[in-house]
Every structure is written in structure tokens, then in C-alpha cells.
Amino acid sequence: MAVASTNYKNTHLLTIEPDTYWSRRTTSDPVDVEFDIEGNILVCNATDEIIKFNQQGQFLSRFSVGLDRKIKGMSCNENGEIFMTDDNAKEVIVCDDEGQVTFDFSVPRDAESSMNLRGLVVSNETGDVYVVDSYAAKVLRLTKNGKLLNKLGIYNEIKGTLVSPCYIALDSNQNVLVNDKDQNRVQVFRPDGQFVRSLRGCRHPGTSLEFLNQASGIAVLANGTVAVGSQAGLFVCKNESYGPIIRRFDDKNSSNGIMGTKGIATYRNVMAVALSIQNAESTIELFVGY
Template sequence: MASISTMMNKPQETGTLKSHKTTINTVRDEVLRNDFDKSFYKKNITPTFIPSTHLDEVMNTECIGKITTVDGMYKVDQHDEAITITKGQLFAVTVSSLSESDASKLSATLSNPSHEESATEVEYQGNGEYKITSRCNVEGDWQMKIIAGEAHIKGSPVNIKVESLGLVHTTGNISDYKEHMKENKVTDVMLDKDGCILVSSRSKDILKFNQSGSFVSRIQVPQDVKVFKMHLMSDGHMVYSDDLEKCVVMCDDKYQKTISFGKGILKEPWGLTVNKTTGVLYVADGKAHCVFKFSIDDGRLLGKIGSEGSEVGQMNKPIDVTLTKEGHMIIADFANNRIQMFHANEKFLRIIVGFSKEDGKVWGPCGVTMDMDENIIVSSNHKLQLFDKNGVFIKRIDHEDDGLNVPIGTVISNRSRRVAVANNRANNVKIFNY
């Protein structure tokens, strides 16, 4: 209260401080409403501090060093206090401040136990938020120490685990975890809201694995369906293509059906995605050789993109579709061995990846998705590749001896650059860092 009274002469902070004062008074009054001796609680009490030397001894013994913090002024975002990234990946740590200040007051150092260091950049974003960006080119455990002046801020040091590139985990045979239609092989993977990988395989069984490839649980859809491809919506609902009824189903978080799309229209619904801004559902149909559009609200057919053929803008067994941030469609044109891009208004734009068995091209593209950097991940017959949003080849994610055989679905983790692939012929899921 004394600190607040002292600062009340700053007009720009008066409103905030008055709010704090009101809150403090409300809490105090609530406490004093108890049946305890009110006169005791209203007395000025001088606390007695008993210093602890044990903590200092432990810190010095363990070579941690003393840490002082800038109390309350700056703090690391709680989701960034311990993070996992991939070797060489550019990443950002978010720091918030109680006041609008210059970014030069913050500095950060990134190092590992071998005393290797990596450069960091602190950038003020406005509204009391800072982004500290860096990358680590050596695997292992790193720490980012963030200071204001000479003192650590709250949440510093940030613990960072740097993982290797390439194949990191492989699940067991998917059939071993199923109860229904064990003969049907894996067809798609999707990241759920808890960070686990959901796996479909043309049955009512949806399998859940963690990102280390360990089996977690089996989910059984209440309806008789053959779940082919899946898409999780921002509101927690899921849409999936049903290979039994030849339609798309929307279900709630208990997998109960709420609405279906395209019965009698769709012939072979495969890949699908939803534009959360416009509320449009896109479905790639391998037998109708086009991509259908439906209203996610009421199931109305809104139109279709493409027709059967091999000319530009035509399709032959399109198997998957994804969207750019601008709403442009990127379509895996399977039998034409190419990736095509269409404008949000349905006009053909260009072929962004053409045919070849060499790296940088595609042969039988089965899955296409965008990562957080707007790069495109394409799974084709025997490889997994990374392109920028214009189709410029960046690198091959897998190695030839990783055992990919008709990979179909892909999924991206939220923090590290991680992709999971439904490895159809081998009937397992492979997880890569890239």
C-alpha cells in the first residue's frame, strides 16, 4: 500500500494503481470478516525474517550460482519456460513486461554445458511484449539466461532441449492395436488438442499415441464408420471422411456425429480441410476428380474445383488438400504426379511441384500440409519432402533407409518441427524431426 501511495502521482499509472488498491481493500475486508480477533489483524505487524544459508550452500555446491530476479517487472511466458526444439530450428521465447520500455533493457545469452554459445536477438513487439529469437546447432540441453540490467527476470533461465534431425520414433504395427477391421491399413494421422497423435485406418477405431510413438489408448467411434482422413477444428470438433458411407462426418469431442456432408454427391472422399475464417469445408474426391466445397454450418454444397484430366487445372485422383494463410488451395494431384495451387476464388494459379522420382519433385503425392512457417510438407510414394510456399525445394526430411512406403498423412507439432506420417504399406506411423 505504501508503494502504491508513493506512485499515485504518476498520471499514466493512476488508473491501474487505483484498481490494484481497490482489489487489495476488497481482499482485506474479506479476510477481516472472519470471526477471528479483528483487532489483532488490524495491528501493524513487523515480520521477522530468518535467513536461510542452506539454499546458498546447495546452489554453490551444485555450481548453479546465485540468481536474483527483477521482481514482477518482466516474466517469461509460462509456455516458454521449458521448450523442446529441433537442431538448427529458429525459435522464439516470449517475455512480457508491466510497462512500455525499451528492448535494450533486456539481454539474453544461450549456452550449453560445454560452454558453447549461440547468438540471440531481442525485439520489442509493442504492448509490453518481447520476442527473443535464436537457434541451437548442437543437440543436447541448453539454457537461455534473460536479464534486465544485471538481474534475472522471472522464468529465467529457460531450459531448452535440442533434438536431432531425421527419424526419431516408429510405432508398432497398427493392426495390433485395433479391434475392428484389422486388415485395413493406416490412412491418416492428426494432432489432437493434448498434443497426442490420432491414427485412423479405415475402421471405427481411432488410435492415440504420444509423440514418442508409445500407444496411449484406443477410441471407438459410436457409429459404424470407416474413418479415412481427419481434420481437427479450432472449436474442438472433428471432421473425417467416411469410406463406408462415402461422406464427411462432423463429430463432437466425444466422437458423436453432429452433421454429415455430401451423401449422394461424394464418390471417394479422401483428404479434407476447413477454412476457419470462411467456414468452408474442402474435400478431395479421388473418384470425382475434383475438390468439393461445403458450408460447415449447414452442409450445403457450395461448388467444386477442377475436373477430370491431365491439363493444368484438371485433376486425376486428387487425394489431399490444404490451405495457405491467404486461403489458396494446395492440392495433391495423385495420378498426375504433381502439386497444384488454386486461388481462394477457385481460379487455377500454377503447378508448384512437378513430376520426377528425384528429390525436389513428386511421384504419387499422397499427403500435403503446411507448417507454422508456411512451408509445404509433401508425402509421396517413398519420400517426405519440404518445400517453401512457392514450391521451391528446401530438403528431403527422411532418408532412403527409413522405410517409408506410401506415406499418406502428415501432422505438425506446435513447438518443434516434427512431422508424423501414416506409413501405409508398412502399416505403422513414423515420426521425424526436420
């Protein structure tokens, strides 16, 4: 199966280097990226700090959402509220664009397992909040007030079992798309937990041409296709069975290869990708998404 390349020079807009904008007490690499309601870029790094840039790469502000918090995922709703996972307090917090926390709620914990909160996404249609717990290998569907509705990816199901979920997105049909890193795929569910399909970056099951190895970072583009980062590059695949690859944003086997993808976010026709590679400078890359 041939993968259509996208000219990197024509799709890449700019590179943001966030490292110098964290406070002196902060040294962690970015773990997620999100656009606020005005199209500015928010970056978190598993601490209490959030930094903000505009789409021209200019630094706008840095704010704290409260000492001892550990923010690992962000999602902005249509009202401008920013939902975040706090893995330290095991909570979801909601704040305005200046970092003022307006409310929070605890995430229900399975008594038999530890908890590691990662990505989250908020539905503008229902207000439901989907939170990834990577240690329990589940996605929790919660009301906006924190009431547990159901779980997705429950262990021991033949299809749809999650092993190492990390990032999450919703499509226009309210299907829930979850990176399952160690299974090299994206798992797709209905809100009630029913398994729909898996996206593996291949056209047929069992083929060796599977590009979504170590899938990390995900966003649904306006045309319904899915942007997914992996160890093999940054790809766009169809949101259908097996997830055949349509194109890639980076240049294979060149200095423009996209590696170490963390969060991916979209705003209109712009896509932001957080990259974090061991022993290399972390960046936020902006692309024309589609």
C-alpha cells in the same frame, strides 16, 4: 538441382506401430493421421475406429464413430471438433475427442460418377470444409453445414485439372493444396476454384528432376513451406511455381527412406507421417517438422 538432405537422426523423433492397437475385427493399414487440439495423434484406417497416441508414442485410447463407417480423412479445427470423411455413408461427420458424433451431413454427389471420399481440411478462418472426391477428381468446398459452395479442379480446364486427388491442405493465404497423385504434383487453388500454380518438386518445367512422383500426403509447415510424400521420399518444397525442393526428411538409398506415405499432419513444430507399405509393417513416424 541439388536436394539438401536433413540428418534423419536429428529430425526423427520416434516410430509408432499402430497395428497391435486396432480391435481384432480391424486389420486395415492407416490411411490418415491428425493431431487433436491437445497435440495427441489420431490415426484412422478406413474403418469406424480411431486410435489415439500421445507424442511420446504411448497408446491413449481407441474409439468407434459408429459401426459400418469408413473413415478416410480427418481434420481438427481450433475448437477441438474433429471432421471426418465417411466413405461408406458418403458423409462428413463431426465428433468430439471421445468419438461422440455431434452432427453429420451428406456430401453432394455428381449424378454421372461414383464417389470415393478421401482427405478433407477445415478452414479455421471461414469454417469452410474442403472434401476430396477422388473418383470424380474434384474437391468440394462446403459450408460447415454441408451446403455446396463450389468445386475445384473441374475436368477439361486447361490448367488445374485434377486426375487423382487424395490429400489436401490449406496455407496461410487460404490457398488449397491438393495431392494429384497420377499427375506427380501438388495443385494449388484459390477457394473459388481459380488455379494458382502446381508444385512438381523441380525448378523449371520439363526438367527430369521432378521428385513428387506419385505425390501422397501433404501438410503446410509454419514457415509456409510444404511437406509432401512421394515414391521418391519425404520432401519439403517451396510454395511457389514448380515447387522447388528445399530438403528431404529421410535418408535417400538407406533403410531410413520414407516410402508409402499416406496422411501428414503438423502440430507446432512436430510432424506426424502415416506410412503404409504392402507386405511391410505400417507405422506412424514423428519428426521435428522445421
